[in-house]
Structures are given as C-alpha cells and as structure tokens.
Amino acid sequence: MTVETDIRQEELGGRPAEACTACGSSNLRFVVEVPNIPAFCNVLLDNIDAAKAVRRGDLRLVYCEECSFLFNAVFDADVLAYSPEYANSLSCSPSFGSFLQEMAERIVRKHDLNEKTVLELGCGDGDFLTRLCTIGDNRGFGFDPSYFGPPVVQAGLGVEFEGRYYTTDEKVRPDLVCSRHVLEHVEEPLEFVRLLADAAAGKAALYIEVPNATYMLEKPAIWDLIYEHPGYFTDRALVMVAEKAGLTVTESSTTFQDQFLYIDAQASGSTGDSHLEQTTSLDRLSELVSSFSDEVEQAVSRWTDKVRQLAAEGKRVVTWGAGSKGVTFLNLVDSSSIDYIVDINPMKNGRYVPGTGQQVVGPNALIEYQPDLVLLMNGVYQREVEDHVRSLGVEAAVEVVD
Ligand SMILES: [Zn+2]
Structure with missing residues (x-):
C-alpha cells in the first residue's frame, strides 16, 4: 500500500461544498491521502481469509485553517457499524x-x-x-x-x-x-x-x-x-x-x-x-501541518525499506501491540515478511489483523519463535515490554516505531 501525497489543494477545491465538520469554515487545506485502509483496525478476524477481505475506506485528511480541526473529508459512516466486536480498550496493560x-x-x-x-x-x-x-x-x-x-x-x-x-x-x-x-x-x-x-x-x-x-x-x-x-x-x-x-x-x-x-x-x-x-x-x-504530509510519506518508505532489509537478512521480526497503531503500521508498510503480532490481551490471541492477516499471539509464543526484533508500537510501554520479553528468555531487541 502506498501513501499518496500528490493530490493537492486544487483537487480538494474541486470537490463540492467541503466545510469543516467542527466549525463550518470552508477555509480548508489538504494534508495527506491514505487510500484503501481497513475500515476497522480494532476488530480482529477469525481467519486469514476474512482478515484480508475486510471492508476498506479512504482517508483524505484536511486541515481547517479557521479552527485547526483535522478531518477525513471522504469519511463514510456506513462503512462502520459499532458492536461488541469493537475492542479498543487498552485496560489490559x-x-x-x-x-x-x-x-x-x-x-x-x-x-x-x-x-x-x-x-x-x-x-x-x-x-x-x-x-x-x-x-x-x-x-x-x-x-x-x-x-x-x-x-x-x-x-x-x-x-x-x-x-x-x-x-x-x-x-x-x-x-x-x-x-x-x-x-x-x-x-x-x-x-x-x-x-x-x-x-x-x-x-x-x-x-x-x-x-x-x-x-x-x-x-x-x-x-x-x-x-x-x-x-x-x-x-x-x-x-x-x-x-x-x-x-x-x-x-x-x-x-x-x-x-x-x-x-x-x-x-x-x-x-x-x-x-x-x-x-x-x-x-x-499551520507550520506543523505543512511538514506532516511529507513526513508521513518518508516514514512509510523508511519502515518499508527497513522491514524488507531485515527479511532479506533472514531476520525474524514481530510487532507488539495489536491495537490501532500496530494494525495501521502493518497495513501502511510492506509487512508481508512479518508473520506475528504480539498482544497481552488473551481475547485477541489466535485472531488475525484486518487487511494484512498477521496472526495475533500471546507473549509466550515468542519463546518458541525467538524473533530477532520486536517492533513496539507505543514507546509508553517500552520498559514494560522489554521486561516481559526478557522474562521469557528472549534476546530480541525491542525497538519503538515512531
Ligand atoms: Zn474548523
């Protein structure tokens, strides 16, 4: 999947009646386009086929120059329907x-x-x-x-x-x-x-x-x-x-x-x-928004290169944290060489990542898999995850994705 940043203000301006959904202003600036992402990144699937067939949507992020709200100008609520399947609680940590x-x-x-x-x-x-x-x-x-x-x-x-x-x-x-x-x-x-x-x-x-x-x-x-x-x-x-x-x-x-x-x-x-x-x-x-779109593109290609390079060297990489950040990371970079994503929530174990289809495993699975690198999606948990990985007798480096 690629992140397209070549659609600029003209294209946005050509769309009918776009207005800020928070303040109503039409003084909007295009920021970044992330097409075809899983509609739900907090709903894990029962099998790999279902995971790869999930419903997808486009994200076209725009910035309101009037009130500084950012929103998806092509958001379609029909793509989403909330249910008990929706599991975004982080309380397990x-x-x-x-x-x-x-x-x-x-x-x-x-x-x-x-x-x-x-x-x-x-x-x-x-x-x-x-x-x-x-x-x-x-x-x-x-x-x-x-x-x-x-x-x-x-x-x-x-x-x-x-x-x-x-x-x-x-x-x-x-x-x-x-x-x-x-x-x-x-x-x-x-x-x-x-x-x-x-x-x-x-x-x-x-x-x-x-x-x-x-x-x-x-x-x-x-x-x-x-x-x-x-x-x-x-x-x-x-x-x-x-x-x-x-x-x-x-x-x-x-x-x-x-x-x-x-x-x-x-x-x-x-x-x-x-x-x-x-x-x-x-x-x-306004300054921050100006640099953000380039940085999105750079981060996606930097991590894609890195994951491909590690795969070419025969290194085993897992990601840690099957929440929205982990799922988004696997969907934006080329993650075809990554087989597992670790999560401490037992409700998520054995299920599959929407879009890319990695299996979610509990930390104990690392004892047998012995990865070379654990990519941690949130630096807040670095200490906790490092301690956990060491306690399992796993020597893998833990690197924060940011
Ligand atoms: Zn606004």
Missing part, C-alpha cells in the same frame, strides 16, 4: 491501568466528587466509570452501544450500564459528565459536545478526552491516522468546539505522555473569557 487510575483520582479530587452522580457517554467496557465511582463512592451511569458487561456493577453507590446510545430523554442528573475517546469517532463533533452540554443541564462539570492531534503532528505520529477516526483534535480545536457548545473551559492539558488531550469544563458560570489563548497558536499548527 498495567501502565494503562495506572494512567486511568491517576486520571480518575485527579477528576474526583478536582470536582470534589464524593457521593455524587457521574454520567459517561461512550463508556466502553466501563472501567473508567467504575474507577470514578469506586474512588469517590459515587453513583454511575454509563452508555455505550459496544458495552457487553453486566448491567449493574457494585462499585461506589452502584454503576448502571446501558448497551445503547445516550438520548436527551434520560433522567440522569449528573454532577460530572464524562466522555473519553468518543469525539474523534463522531462525524458532527459540535453536535456531540452540545449533547454533553445538554446532559450537564447547566450545573455539571465536564471531562472530555481525545487523542492529541497536536502530538500527532509534532511527533509526527503517522500511525495514528485511522479510518475509525473521522476527526482529529488539536488542543485549539477541542477548546473551540467546547466553547461553541456553550461550555466554559477551565483547563486544557495533555496526558499519557502527551498522546491524549483533555479539557475540564463547566456548564455554568461563564465569565465570557475564552480559553483559546492558552492553546497552541494557529501559526504554529
């Missing part, structure tokens, strides 16, 4: 678990959430909401069509889960409205934030967390480009969309080694002051 715990503790402390009510839209497996309720002895309500656990969990004052979307008819009166890693999945982000603001009913605090597109551009983290994400938020774009929805942003910051971006906001008490000045400037973001 101890590092990720402690990140969630620290963030939940910070939120409970900041908003004095003790014996209060917490509402989460897009609660996934319910882990984060359960932590919030346990820490502050709170009552929780979680909504998510992909939720597959028990309807009630005994934590704090009790947590209730609904395997469906939240609607404006719910009777929850929350003190905190929380939404983590949902906004990048919706086509109309402003409407979704308005729904959060509505749920806050003029009194609740809000916590919104998304992948950090400013980090993606700076790094550049090209493996973060996935079809499942129609939208990519810079800090500036996230604050803009929250303020447009009538919220007062009290803090915007990054977490998880800058890979995630969050805001704390209030549904009430607006002072009329904008938080936008405390975010990355439009000049800086």
Whole structure:
C-alpha cells in the first residue's frame, strides 16, 4: 500500500461544498491521502481469509485553517457499524491501568466528587466509570452501544450500564459528565459536545478526552491516522468546539505522555473569557501541518525499506501491540515478511489483523519463535515490554516505531 501525497489543494477545491465538520469554515487545506485502509483496525478476524477481505475506506485528511480541526473529508459512516466486536480498550496493560487510575483520582479530587452522580457517554467496557465511582463512592451511569458487561456493577453507590446510545430523554442528573475517546469517532463533533452540554443541564462539570492531534503532528505520529477516526483534535480545536457548545473551559492539558488531550469544563458560570489563548497558536499548527504530509510519506518508505532489509537478512521480526497503531503500521508498510503480532490481551490471541492477516499471539509464543526484533508500537510501554520479553528468555531487541 502506498501513501499518496500528490493530490493537492486544487483537487480538494474541486470537490463540492467541503466545510469543516467542527466549525463550518470552508477555509480548508489538504494534508495527506491514505487510500484503501481497513475500515476497522480494532476488530480482529477469525481467519486469514476474512482478515484480508475486510471492508476498506479512504482517508483524505484536511486541515481547517479557521479552527485547526483535522478531518477525513471522504469519511463514510456506513462503512462502520459499532458492536461488541469493537475492542479498543487498552485496560489490559498495567501502565494503562495506572494512567486511568491517576486520571480518575485527579477528576474526583478536582470536582470534589464524593457521593455524587457521574454520567459517561461512550463508556466502553466501563472501567473508567467504575474507577470514578469506586474512588469517590459515587453513583454511575454509563452508555455505550459496544458495552457487553453486566448491567449493574457494585462499585461506589452502584454503576448502571446501558448497551445503547445516550438520548436527551434520560433522567440522569449528573454532577460530572464524562466522555473519553468518543469525539474523534463522531462525524458532527459540535453536535456531540452540545449533547454533553445538554446532559450537564447547566450545573455539571465536564471531562472530555481525545487523542492529541497536536502530538500527532509534532511527533509526527503517522500511525495514528485511522479510518475509525473521522476527526482529529488539536488542543485549539477541542477548546473551540467546547466553547461553541456553550461550555466554559477551565483547563486544557495533555496526558499519557502527551498522546491524549483533555479539557475540564463547566456548564455554568461563564465569565465570557475564552480559553483559546492558552492553546497552541494557529501559526504554529499551520507550520506543523505543512511538514506532516511529507513526513508521513518518508516514514512509510523508511519502515518499508527497513522491514524488507531485515527479511532479506533472514531476520525474524514481530510487532507488539495489536491495537490501532500496530494494525495501521502493518497495513501502511510492506509487512508481508512479518508473520506475528504480539498482544497481552488473551481475547485477541489466535485472531488475525484486518487487511494484512498477521496472526495475533500471546507473549509466550515468542519463546518458541525467538524473533530477532520486536517492533513496539507505543514507546509508553517500552520498559514494560522489554521486561516481559526478557522474562521469557528472549534476546530480541525491542525497538519503538515512531
Ligand atoms: Zn474548523
């Protein structure tokens, strides 16, 4: 698969009525085209044929010069349909678990959430909401069509889960409205934030967390480009969309080694002051976008060359982490010489990577396979993975793909 960067502004300009899906501006700039990628990179398949036959879509990333939001201008929601198959939880990793715990503790402390009510839209497996309720002895309500656990969990004052979307008819009166890693999945982000603001009913605090597109551009983290994400938020774009929805942003910051971006906001008490000045400037973001498209192309060819070279030398390479980054990496570079991808989540083991068809194996499979190189998709886990690999008696080098 190749990444085409030869389609420029003219082509974008020739398309009918393109407008920013966050702010409505038509002042858009073409960034990069990644054609024919698996529509779902978080759904693993039961066999290699099904893996290679998955539905695909095109990603044409454009940048809004007005608000700094990035989005896929050819995104087609019909290609995606959420179900319990959708497994993007990272909670299996101890590092990720402690990140969630620290963030939940910070939120409970900041908003004095003790014996209060917490509402989460897009609660996934319910882990984060359960932590919030346990820490502050709170009552929780979680909504998510992909939720597959028990309807009630005994934590704090009790947590209730609904395997469906939240609607404006719910009777929850929350003190905190929380939404983590949902906004990048919706086509109309402003409407979704308005729904959060509505749920806050003029009194609740809000916590919104998304992948950090400013980090993606700076790094550049090209493996973060996935079809499942129609939208990519810079800090500036996230604050803009929250303020447009009538919220007062009290803090915007990054977490998880800058890979995630969050805001704390209030549904009430607006002072009329904008938080936008405390975010990355439009000049800086524009510069980053300018270099990003070339860097995508260079990274893809650099890693393709490297993997081919290792194969030619008879070296065995595996990747570690069958999440979206690992799947995107295998699909963008020529990974035909890579047979396995390692993941510590037992639910993923024995399944196959969409698009390219590598088998997911547990770490113990490395004892027999004895790879020469482990390509780690996320540097956050470097120490954890190195320790794990050594504990298996495997001498392979662990190299972070960035
Ligand atoms: Zn915009």
